[in-house]
Amino acid sequence: MKPTRALTLVLGALLLAWVAQAAVGYWQVGRLEPVLNEETNLTVPPVPSGLAHTGARVFASEGCLECHSLSTRGPKDSADITRGWGQRRSVPRDYLFRDPAMLGLARIGPDLSNVGARMPEAEKLLQHIYDPQLLKKSSTCPPHPWLFTKTPSGPKVEPDALKVSPDGWHQLIPTYQAKALVAYLQSLNANYALPEAPLK
Amino acid sequence: MNRSTLPKGSTAALVLILGSTIWSLLGAGLSLFSNAQLLIPWLDRLIPAPWFNYGRLVPASQFLLSYGWLGSGLLGVLLILAPRFSGIAFRYGRLLFGGALLWQLAILGGFTQILLEGSSGLIGLPQTRFVSILLILSFLVLGTGLTRGLGRSWKSGPLLPRLYLLLGLLAFPLGLGSAEVLLRGTSAPGSVQLIAQLLWHSFHHHLWLAPLGLVLVFQLLPSLTGRAVSSLNLGLLAWSATALLGGWLGTVRASDGPIPSWMQSTGVVAGILMAFVAIANGLLIQNLTEGRWEEIRRNVALRFISVGAWSYACAYVLLAFLSLPWIRPVLTFTVAWSAFLEVFHYIFLGSVLTGSVYALLPVSREMGWPNSSALTWHFWSTTLGAAFVVASLILAGSFQGLALSDPGVPISTLASYLRPFLFVVVIAQVAWLVGQVAFTAVLFASLLRLFPAAAPMAVFRNPTVVRPVSVGHLHG
Numbered sequence: 001m002k003p004t005r006a007l008t009l010v011l012g013a014l015l016l017a018w019v020a021q022a023a024v025g026y027w028q029v030g031r032l033e034p035v036l037n038e039e040t041n042l043t044v045p046p047v048p049s050g051l052a053h054t055g056a057r058v059f060a061s062e063g064c065l066e067c068h069s070l071s072t073r074g075p076k077d078s079a080d081i082t083r084g085w086g087q088r089r090s091v092p093r094d095y096l097f098r099d100p101a102m103l104g105l106a107r108i109g110p111d112l113s114n115v116g117a118r119m120p121e122a123e124k125l126l127q128h129i130y131d132p133q134l135l136k137k138s139s140t141c142p143p144h145p146w147l148f149t150k151t152p153s154g155p156k157v158e159p160d161a162l163k164v165s166p167d168g169w170h171q172l173i174p175t176y177q178a179k180a181l182v183a184y185l186q187s188l189n190a191n192y193a194l195p196e197a198p199l200k
Numbered sequence: 201m202n203r204s205t206l207p208k209g210s211t212a213a214l215v216l217i218l219g220s221t222i223w224s225l226l227g228a229g230l231s232l233f234s235n236a237q238l239l240i241p242w243l244d245r246l247i248p249a250p251w252f253n254y255g256r257l258v259p260a261s262q263f264l265l266s267y268g269w270l271g272s273g274l275l276g277v278l279l280i281l282a283p284r285f286s287g288i289a290f291r292y293g294r295l296l297f298g299g300a301l302l303w304q305l306a307i308l309g310g311f312t313q314i315l316l317e318g319s320s321g322l323i324g325l326p327q328t329r330f331v332s333i334l335l336i337l338s339f340l341v342l343g344t345g346l347t348r349g350l351g352r353s354w355k356s357g358p359l360l361p362r363l364y365l366l367l368g369l370l371a372f373p374l375g376l377g378s379a380e381v382l383l384r385g386t387s388a389p390g391s392v393q394l395i396a397q398l399l400w401h402s403f404h405h406h407l408w409l410a411p412l413g414l415v416l417v418f419q420l421l422p423s424l425t426g427r428a429v430s431s432l433n434l435g436l437l438a439w440s441a442t443a444l445l446g447g448w449l450g451t452v453r454a455s456d457g458p459i460p461s462w463m464q465s466t467g468v469v470a471g472i473l474m475a476f477v478a479i480a481n482g483l484l485i486q487n488l489t490e491g492r493w494e495e496i497r498r499n500v501a502l503r504f505i506s507v508g509a510w511s512y513a514c515a516y517v518l519l520a521f522l523s524l525p526w527i528r529p530v531l532t533f534t535v536a537w538s539a540f541l542e543v544f545h546y547i548f549l550g551s552v553l554t555g556s557v558y559a560l561l562p563v564s565r566e567m568g569w570p571n572s573s574a575l576t577w578h579f580w581s582t583t584l585g586a587a588f589v590v591a592s593l594i595l596a597g598s599f600q601g602l603a604l605s606d607p608g609v610p611i612s613t614l615a616s617y618l619r620p621f622l623f624v625v626v627i628a629q630v631a632w633l634v635g636q637v638a639f640t641a642v643l644f645a646s647l648l649r650l651f652p653a654a655a656p657m658a659v660f661r662n663p664t665v666v667r668p669v670s671v672g673h674l675h676g
Contacts, residue, residue, distance in 0.1 A: 001359065001363070001436060006362075009440060010363075010370055011370065013440075013443035013446075014370060014374055014403075014407070014443070014447065016444070017402070017446075017447025018378060018447070020466075021399050021447070021448070021451070022382060022392070022395060022396055022399060025392055025395040025463065026388070028460055029389070029392065029395075056321075057321075059321065060322075061256075061317060061319060062250070062255045062256070063253065063254065063255020063256050063258060063259060063319055065319075065321055066255050067254075067255075069533055071454070071455070071456065071457055072457070074456055074457070089456055090456070090457035090458055091458075092391035092394075092457070092458060092460065093391070094458075095391045095458060096390055096391060098393075099390060100383070101390030101391065101397075102321045102322075103323065103397070103398075103458055105533065105537065106533055106534075107600075107614075108238070108614060108615065108618070109611065138612050139241075139612065140238065140241045140615040142237070142241070142244035142245075142253055142254050142255065143245060143248070145248045146250050197457075
């Protein structure tokens with residue numbers, strides 16, 4: 001084989017993989033737009049808030065993806081939907097406004113693509129982030145105490161302090177990162193119908 | 201040793217190989233500890249600090265093993281090998297040395313950043329853009345040096361290693377550069393970002409690391425066994441198929457919704473076809489090693505490279521199995537995929553890299569290896585350790601997949617299914633680490649000439665003369 005032919009073949013193969021996946025992918029799913037939900041008169045998927053956007057970075061930096069995926073699989077009677085991880089399968093349009101868009105390739109813990117619908121209360125999410133064993137003794141999810149400030153409880157209780165105390169005489173104040181992470185988790189709510197993925 | 205007699209690029213190769221050895225210990229140590237955290241969740245609470253968290257240790261160890269151990273090590277041994285493909289010596293030794301140092305700096309920077317600030321969450325790109333730029337710059341310097349291996353007429357010298365080298369040299373900068381542009385240089389929509397991540401995942405593993413490993417397999421196995429590749433046409437077919445299919449293998453990791461279904465189907469087809477590519481290369485490897493068992497037993501370099509070469513075939517057969525349409529929905533998101541990466545990284549690339557260091561470092565540094573039982577320990581400990589990790593992960597992944605597919609099984613019990621297998625994984629990882637520590641000790645002792653060399657394994661007799669490989673320069 002001549003060097004020029006080998007070079008052409010390699011460049012052609014690499015280019016084919018890129019063009020076919022990135023360029024055709026862009027053409028196929030990159031131009032998707034939000035759709036109007038006629039019931040709520042709002043567009044879906046919703047644009048996440050700035051706080052949720054920051055929370056996505058916290059989610060990534062804490063390595064939650066090492067155990068949790070962010071994609072519900074169909075069909076309607078699939079294990080994912082029967083478990084209550086979502087009302088429908090995830091589709092490319094769901095990821096339209098996610099930056100960074102994360103997928104997660106492991107499931108040691110539950111899928112989180114719809115955790116905002118399953119667990120909407122901020123207090124519960126914060127408690128889980130601080131120490132998952134507060135809510136479930138058998139949880140193997142690691143605690144994240146560095147996302148909270150521990151201050152002595154006094155006569156004045158901080159309004160955003162957690163309702164649980166690690167020792168009875170300290171209060172736990174969530175940091176900005178913890179609040180952002182909760183906002184991100186709450187934004188993971190795909191309980192809306194899309195033309196290509198109706199609700200069950 | 202007189203420094204002036206050393207070939208240019210020898211110091212750069214040494215920096216890359218030593219760096220690779222140190223990163224392997226650190227990366228495998230962190231991987232061991234993170235698995236222990238999964239086994240004993242109490243360990244997570246030992247030090248309440250973000251850098252000690254499971255979610256940071258895992259990407260940090262993967263980064264170290266992939267870019268630090270394998271990337272650095274493969275580039276190091278190729279710097280020794282490349283001038284000998286073509287007979288063209290390196291001209292700018294200091295530039296290569298700078299490139300090698302820059303690569304180590306990028307690894308150190310990436311590792312520190314992941315531990316202190318966390319991963320980016322992007323598949324295959326846990327590091328910051330700055331670290332990626334350092335890696336690309338360093339690779340451009342080292343890769344430009346390595347193009348010397350492609351030089352002169354292709355009619356003389358081996359063809360397959362050159363073709364795989366060409367593939368690996370182009371795939372890394374193109375893949376990483378375009379992934380960076382698409383993921384962090386522009387505001388691509390989220391759905392396109394997912395495709396770009398999986399694409400880089402394919403390039404990284406199947407078009408960069410695997411071809412670099414195959415350069416060593418198809419260069420050193422013929423040199424060490426004294427046989428030529430039996431069918432060049434079959435080799436060319438396998439090479440072309442690797443180039444064509446390799447970029448599609450990442451999409452098989454996404455199951456169902458997030459990316460278009462035709463891409464997933466193409467990934468499935470590519471994954472299954474890779475089994476045939478692996479079998480084709482396996483036939484060539486079989487012909488190279490058949491009847492050489494005594495030599496493989498005696499020569500630790502040949503033993504490592506043979507095990508690595510066979511593991512290449514096993515890795516892709518496993519990938520094809522995981523891609524089967526009725527297996528994929530069950531085993532996606534399970535540790536069975538970690539088993540594939542374990543065979544791929546630790547046994548295929550790790551063994552080929554180690555065998556190449558045993559074979560090529562004496563050429564580059566005018567040194568020999570001690571006739572020490574540490575070499576035997578190294579082989580058995582790392583190979584058996586990695587094999588047990590793979591077997592445990594496949595079993596664990598199967599149970600995990602079945603449990604995930606059954607909605608009646610609570611997700612909270614999943615960890616208890618994995619625990620017995622994780623226990624074996626942790627023990628086996630300790631064994632692997634012990635073997636790698638033995639190798640590191642032997643490597644440093646040999647470089648410092650702490651004991652007499654008694655086990656020559658060099659593939660080239662005269663280290664100072666750069667010339668193409670032929671059967672005439674086989675054994676030291």
